[in-house]
Amino acid sequence: MTAFAMNVMFAVVWLAVSGSASFINFLFGFLVSALAIGLIREQAEGVSYLRRIARIGSLVALFFKELALSAWKVAVLVTRPKLEVQPGIFAYPLTVDRDFEITLLANLITLTPGTLSVDVSADRKLLYVHAIDCTDVEGTCRDIANGFERKIMEAFR
Structure with missing residues (x-):
């Protein structure tokens, strides 16, 4: 069973034990069980659930940063009086090898x-x-490798 599924299950058990099926109570149970799972996994020398959540949050933050920066660059590029671009297709060498990671990188x-x-x-x-x-x-490939690809490997391995 994955840590997330266990976390949800513990939160539902918390709802049953506490007798209150509100969203706030579910969120409280979810957070307390996430903390408990994180503490237990640390002692069992496994991958920390809380650390993984933080790394996924870091990936999401990087995506929004890159989204804002590239949106700004494209806006500046297309508003210039003379459009000087060289569109093209390039081959990016992948470091990630799992289907999920490749799909996530391609979507990002x-x-x-x-x-x-x-x-x-x-x-x-x-x-x-x-x-x-x-x-x-080369600069674009370096940015992808040091940005999205590195964060994906940190979060999901």
């Missing part, structure tokens, strides 16, 4: 303005990305 890239995930190679080693401006492909 697609949701970021100015980029679009096009395809994954048959051997799942390359992700083909269309970018509105391919003047610095």
Whole structure:
């Protein structure tokens, strides 16, 4: 059973024991059980549930930061009097190898303005990305590797 499923189950048990089925009471039970699961997993030398939640939160925060920055860059790019862009498709070498991680990375890239995930190679080693401006492909690959891909590996491994 995953830690999240166990957390939800404990929160439902808390609702039954306390006799109050309100959302606030469920949230309280969820938070207390998350703390308990986090403490138990730490002592059993497993992956910390609370640390994983924090890392997923860090990934979400990075996504919103990148979303704002790239939206600003695209807005500045398209409002210039002379549109000087070099759109193109480049192959991004993947470090992540699990289906979920590849899908998440591709979706995060697609949701970021100015980029679009096009395809994954048959051997799942390359992700083909269309970018509105391919003047610095190495820099873009470095940003993806040090940003989204690193955070995905921290959160889900």
